[in-house]
Every structure is written in structure tokens, then in C-alpha cells.
Amino acid sequence: MSEQPTETRTPPQVPVIHARGLTRCYGDRAVVDGIDLDIARGEVFGLLGPNGAGKTTTILMMLGLTEISSGEMSVLGFNPAREPLKVKRRVGYLPDAVGFYDQLTATENLAYTGKLMGLARAERARRIEQALWRAGLTEVASKRVATFSRGMRQRLGLAEIIMKRAEIAVLDEPTSGLDPQATQEFLGMIGELKAEGITVLLSSHMLDQVQRICDRVSLFRAGHIVLMGAVPELAVKVLGAGFVVEVEAEGLGLARRLAMIPGVTHVETLSVNRFRMTAERDVRPDAARAVVAVDGSLRRLSVDEPSLEAIYTRYFQDLPAGGARHAA
Amino acid sequence: MRREGSPFQGMSTVFVKELADHISSVRMLMLQLLIVFTALAALYEAINSLRQNTAEDPFLLLRLFTIDQAPLPSFVAILGFLIPLMAIGLGFDAVNGEHNRRTLSRILAQPIYRDALLMGKFLAALATIGISLAALWLLVIGLGLIFLGVPPGSEEVARSLVFLVVAIFYAGVWLSLAMLLSTVFRSAATAALVSLGIWLFLTILWPMLAPALAQVVAPPDPRYALLGLNDPATTVWAQELLRLSPNDLFEEAMLAVLSPTTRSLGPVFLDQLRGAVIGAPLPFGESVMLAWPQTVGLIAGTIILFVFSYVLFQRQEVRA
Numbered sequence: 001m002s003e004q005p006t007e008t009r010t011p012p013q014v015p016v017i018h019a020r021g022l023t024r025c026y027g028d029r030a031v032v033d034g035i036d037l038d039i040a041r042g043e044v045f046g047l048l049g050p051n052g053a054g055k056t057t058t059i060l061m062m063l064g065l066t067e068i069s070s071g072e073m074s075v076l077g078f079n080p081a082r083e084p085l086k087v088k089r090r091v092g093y094l095p096d097a098v099g100f101y102d103q104l105t106a107t108e109n110l111a112y113t114g115k116l117m118g119l120a121r122a123e124r125a126r127r128i129e130q131a132l133w134r135a136g137l138t139e140v141a142s143k144r145v146a147t148f149s150r151g152m153r154q155r156l157g158l159a160e161i162i163m164k165r166a167e168i169a170v171l172d173e174p175t176s177g178l179d180p181q182a183t184q185e186f187l188g189m190i191g192e193l194k195a196e197g198i199t200v201l202l203s204s205h206m207l208d209q210v211q212r213i214c215d216r217v218s219l220f221r222a223g224h225i226v227l228m229g230a231v232p233e234l235a236v237k238v239l240g241a242g243f244v245v246e247v248e249a250e251g252l253g254l255a256r257r258l259a260m261i262p263g264v265t266h267v268e269t270l271s272v273n274r275f276r277m278t279a280e281r282d283v284r285p286d287a288a289r290a291v292v293a294v295d296g297s298l299r300r301l302s303v304d305e306p307s308l309e310a311i312y313t314r315y316f317q318d319l320p321a322g323g324a325r326h327a328a
Numbered sequence: 329m330r331r332e333g334s335p336f337q338g339m340s341t342v343f344v345k346e347l348a349d350h351i352s353s354v355r356m357l358m359l360q361l362l363i364v365f366t367a368l369a370a371l372y373e374a375i376n377s378l379r380q381n382t383a384e385d386p387f388l389l390l391r392l393f394t395i396d397q398a399p400l401p402s403f404v405a406i407l408g409f410l411i412p413l414m415a416i417g418l419g420f421d422a423v424n425g426e427h428n429r430r431t432l433s434r435i436l437a438q439p440i441y442r443d444a445l446l447m448g449k450f451l452a453a454l455a456t457i458g459i460s461l462a463a464l465w466l467l468v469i470g471l472g473l474i475f476l477g478v479p480p481g482s483e484e485v486a487r488s489l490v491f492l493v494v495a496i497f498y499a500g501v502w503l504s505l506a507m508l509l510s511t512v513f514r515s516a517a518t519a520a521l522v523s524l525g526i527w528l529f530l531t532i533l534w535p536m537l538a539p540a541l542a543q544v545v546a547p548p549d550p551r552y553a554l555l556g557l558n559d560p561a562t563t564v565w566a567q568e569l570l571r572l573s574p575n576d577l578f579e580e581a582m583l584a585v586l587s588p589t590t591r592s593l594g595p596v597f598l599d600q601l602r603g604a605v606i607g608a609p610l611p612f613g614e615s616v617m618l619a620w621p622q623t624v625g626l627i628a629g630t631i632i633l634f635v636f637s638y639v640l641f642q643r644q645e646v647r648a
């Protein structure tokens with residue numbers, strides 16, 4: 001039960017989740033096909049991709065809940081296939097369709113999993129109370145889960161991870177089926193996990209949310225990771241530029257001037273005195289300087305980070321027809 | 329490849345939770361009521377007939393278990409019929425229920441092996457049945473004390489305790505079967521229907537089919553028929569075929585243990601010996617030895633069926 005605490009901590013530079021050539025076949029069909037993954041401690045990492053791309057399968061392999069066909073994987077330094085208990089003791093998992101024992105109360109449900117985690121009675125009671133409080137479920141702690149809404153069930157699932165004091169939280173589509181406000185609250189709680197230094201692995205189809213909370217994302221397609229990195233990096237790769245800067249200013253020959261700024265790939269004149277620049281970096285200071293240089297007056301200067309949505313759509317648009325749905 | 333940690337870690341937790349679930353469940357209450365009322369009816373008749381029968385009987389208490397007063401079958405026969413129902417009732421949704429409630433992946437993401445979950449569930453259901461049977465056993469002893477007015481002898485108590493143990497193994501067979509089907513079928517309703525189908529087949533149809541099959545496999549010699557006798561070869565076949573059903577094994581074992589005069593469960597003599605007053609009762613140890621092969625058959629059946637569900641469950645996908 002009790003390993004040395006030194007064993008639980010991988011050094012900060014070593015990735016907490018590491019996979020090389022990870023493959024899972026059903027029959028002769030590779031559902032996850034040779035993916036490489038390195039996730040650093042404290043990172044919020046997003047898994048994106050169309051239905052059936054292999055996100056859930058990857059997550060299940062990480063927890064030792066489904067066989068690894070080939071390739072290697074380590075989670076917190078442990079092999080999930082050979083040492084599943086060590087992995088599962090340190091990793092919290094919120095499945096995409098999370099269920100509870102309806103006839104039991106929220107507290108009783110957590111007490112059961114708490115016992116399975118091997119928590120002693122007093123410690124368990126303390127952690128349950130704290131976790132329910134953090135998940136905002138204190139008031140319904142002694143209500144039967146049968147009466148819970150979808151949002152409350154999701155939060156109860158998160159409370160379980162909080163109770164576990166997991167080092168890694170694996171959340172499979174945690175916000176699907178939640179209303180906008182519940183989604184906001186849930187994202188807030190994920191943010192709290194991150195603030196505590198917990199590594200969060202998140203699969204989702206809600207691109208704007210993923211963009212908001214993830215440090216890095218990976219795009220799955222038919223069992224491969226086709227893109228991986230921070231959103232601005234991906235934007236450069238897919239859209240050809242990372243930033244869209246809009247300038248509203250008067251000034252003679254401004255459009256030409258703006259186009260000469262290094263890093264700007266394209267300038268579009270939207271209307272008189274309104275320009276949209278596409279650039280590899282945030283070129284707002286240069287744009288301001290350009291306006292001053294032509295002795296113009298600057299009215300508005302705004303930057304749009306490229307949206308993940310745009311990247312995603314563009315990526316799948318560029319594929320040959322039907323390619324994106326290959327695995328669905 | 330050795331797995332780290334104990335496969336039984338968390339098993340006691342699962343056991344306690346499942347036991348609490350069973351004991352407080354409406355389903356269990358209904359099953360218990362069914363059994364208690366049917367058993368009470370059988371016992372009532374048995375007590376009535378035993379009180380009229382003033383003859384000395386050294387095993388009066390055991391007669392409570394075995395005496396049958398038409399139209400009611402004996403207490404043991406009723407249990408032979410109803411124990412499977414109880415076991416099926418507790419086992420048919422053991423695994424697929426977790427799938428359908430979508431709790432399986434969440435539970436298996438805790439630091440336990442699947443072994444612990446399956447084993448804990450099996451033992452909890454078996455303990456539930458054990459508790460009910462023990463309560464029934466006490467009921468029989470109590471009623472015997474009150475209405476027959478004779479304190480049970482130590483041998484009677486020992487024999488009736490053997491009955492209790494064998495009955496639990498008998499429940500084990502049906503429980504493993506129900507759990508196996510709950511692993512095979514994702515729908516609990518399908519698992520329940522198939523279990524009940526097997527139960528009806530083995531308890532009602534098989535006793536009729538087995539002799540018919542025996543006639544086909546070993547056609548009786550017409551010379552025996554001329555003498556008005558059964559061909560021993562055919563009878564042996566019928567008996568062996570019948571023994572494929574756990575119900576038959578249970579009834580044979582009970583006959584050996586609860587009717588001390590039973591000297592043999594051999595296929596040829598079984599019918600002649602039932603209720604016959606030839607010879608003295610067998611000593612306790614010898615009766616147990618007589619019931620031993622049947623008991624082992626029940627235990628083996630339990631283990632084989634459990635291993636099947638174990639292997640299947642290990643290889644099953646956790647996701648819904």
C-alpha cells in the first residue's frame with residue numbers, strides 16, 4: 001500500500017506521461033496507431049479530434065483499463081500495464097459517461113471509492129467533506145444521487161478526483177451536456193486543479209473551452225496525432241500565421257507601410273482606414289509605430305489570437321474529402 | 329508477467345458494499361418472502377403429519393425437512409427449487425449492472441484489480457443467501473422445538489448443518505451461472521431471461537427428458553420389460569444424465585444426509601431405498617461420505633462457471 005514518497009514524484013524535467021509508438025489494435029484495425037506523447041507536470045493538455053479518433057482508447061491505455069498492443073508508455077514513471085495499481089492510485093479519472101450508484105447518497109458514493117482507494121476512515125471523512133465543498137455539492141451531500149442533474153454528477157466525479165488527491169486528472173469530455181453556466185463553473189474548477197500543480201489531461205469537442213484552458217493540445221485523427229503544440233504554434237503551422245491584428249487609423253499610404261513590417265504576411269483593406277493584418281507574431285507595437293510614422297491618428301488597434309476552431313476547421317478542410325471522417 | 333500488488337485488494341470493500349445493497353434491497357426482500365412463505369407451508373404440513381404419526385422416530389427433526397405431504401413437496405424439495413431463483417435474482421445483473429449504470433470504469437480506475445470486484449460480488453451474494461438459509465434453518469429448528477416438543481439430538485443438528493452447507497454450495501452453482509450470464513450479456517433483462525430459462529429447463533424439463541434420452545442411448549432389453557422390471561443399463565444412464573443437473577446433485581446429497589437410512593445413492597437402488605425401512609440408519613460420517621461426490625460436483629460446477637466469468641470479465645472492455 002505505502003510506497004516511499006520519493007517513488008511517487010518524478011523529477012520535474014521528466015514528463016509525467018510518456019508514450020512512444022503507443023498502439024492499440026482491435027482485430028487487425030489499429031484504433032490508436034503509434035502515437036508519441038510527452039506531457040509535463042502541471043500542464044493542462046487537450047485531446048481533440050473527431051469521434052472515433054482514438055482519444056478515449058488512449059486514455060484507457062494510460063490507466064491500464066485496456067490492453068496496450070504495442071509501444072511503450074509510462075505514467076508517473078510506472079508502466080500502466082504492469083503496475084496498474086500504482087498508476088491508478090495516483091491518477092484520477094472522470095469517464096465520458098460517468099455513473100454513480102443511484103440509491104446511495106453523494107457522500108456514500110465517495111465513501112465507497114474512498115475505501116477502494118484505501119483511505120482510513122477519519123481521513124476519508126475529512127477528504128470527502130472537503131472535496132464536496134470544493135465541488136459545490138455540500139448542500140446535496142446527503143441526497144441520493146438519483147436526484148442529481150448531469151452537471152451535479154460531473155461535479156461529483158470531479159469531487160472524487162479531488163478526494164483522491166490525484167497527481168494527474170484525466171477528464172474525458174467533462175463538459176459535454178452541461179449548460180453554459182455549469183460549463184463555466186466546471187472550467188473554473190479545472191483551473192483550480194491546475195493552480196494546485198495537478199496535471200490535467202482533457203478530451204473535448206468544445207474547441208473554445210479547450211483553447212481557453214489548455215497549455216497544449218493534440219489533434220487526433222484516425223489513431224494518429226496529427227498536430228500537437230500550443231495553439232499559437234499550431235496556428236502558424238495550419239493557418240500560416242498566428243495573429244490577426246486590426247488597425248483603424250488615418251494616414252497616407254498606411255496599407256503599404258503596414259505590409260512592410262517584418263513578420264506580416266498579408267494586409268487586407270477592410271474599408272477606408274480599416275486594415276486587417278495577418279502576422280506570425282503580435283505586431284501591434286510595430287503597427288502603432290507605422291501609424292505614427294505616416295503622421296496618422298490611431299483609433300483602434302486590436303489583436304485576435306487565432307481560434308482553435310479556425311485551425312481545426314482549416315485542418316480538416318484541407319484534407320481530401322472524406323478523410324476527416326475516416327475513423328468515425 | 330507478475331502483477332504488482334494483491335488481486336484481492338479492495339475485495340472486502342466491495343463485499344461489504346454489495347452485502348449491504350443486497351440486504352436492503354427490495355428484490356431480496358421479495359425473494360425472502362417467497363421462500364419463507366412457501367417453506368412455512370411445507371413445514372406446516374410436515375408438522376401436522378408428524379404429530380399424527382405417533383411412532384417413535386429417532387430423527388424426528390430431520391423428517392421435518394424431508395417429509396412430503398401431497399400436494400406440497402417437502403421443505404428440501406422446495407428449497408431445491410427456490411434456491412436457484414434466489415441466486416439468479418442476486419447475480420443476473422452483477423456485471424452488466426455496473427456497465428449499465430456506467431460505474432464500472434470509475435470503479436476500476438481505483439487501485440483495485442477486476443478480480444476483487446468479481447470475487448467481492450460473488451462472495452457478497454453468496455453470504456446473503458447463506459444468511460437467509462441460516463435464518464430458515466433456525467426457523468425449522470425452532471418450529472420443531474415448539475410443535476414437536478423434542479429437543480434435537482446432536483447428530484440431527486450436525487446433519488441439518490451439513491444440509492445448510494450443501495445448500496450454500498448449491499446456491500453457488502446458480503450464482504456463478506447467473507454472474508457468467510451477466511458478464512456475457514450486456515442487457516440485464518437478457519441475462520435474467522436466459523438464467524431463468526436454464527433454471528426451468530434443469531428443474532422441470534430435464535427430469536422428464538433424462539429418462540427419455542436414456543431410452544434412446546441405451547434401449548431397454550425387452551426381457552426386463554416382460555418381467556416388469558427396468559433395465560439396469562437404462563436406469564444407470566437415466567441417473568447419470570440426471571446428475572448433469574445441479575438440482576439432482578442437491579437432492580441426492582440431501583437424501584443421503586437427511587434420511588439416515590439411505591445406504592446408497594447408486595442409480596439402481598435409489599428408488600427402492602427412498603423411505604424404505606430396511607436396516608438401521610447409517611452413521612453420520614458415512615452419510616456424509618455418501619453425499620460427498622455430489623457435494624464435490626456442486627463445488628466443481630461453481631468453480632468452473634466462476635472461472636469462465638472471470639476470464640471473460642478480465643478480457644472485457646470497460647467502456648460502455
Ligand SMILES: Nc1ncnc2c1ncn2[C@@H]1O[C@H](COP(=O)(O)OP(=O)(O)OP(=O)(O)O)[C@@H](O)[C@H]1O
Binds near residue numbers: 026049052
Ligand atoms: N471494443 C471495441 N472493439 C472494436 N473497436 C472498438 C472498440 N472500442 C472502440 N472501438 C473503436 O475504436 C475507435 C476509437 O474509439 P475511441 O472511443 O477511442 O474514440 P474517441 O476519440 O474517444 O471518440 P469520441 O470523440 O466519440 O469519444 C472507434 O472507431 C471505435 O469504433
Ligand SMILES: [Mg+2]
Binds near residue numbers: 056057172
Ligand atoms: Mg471518447
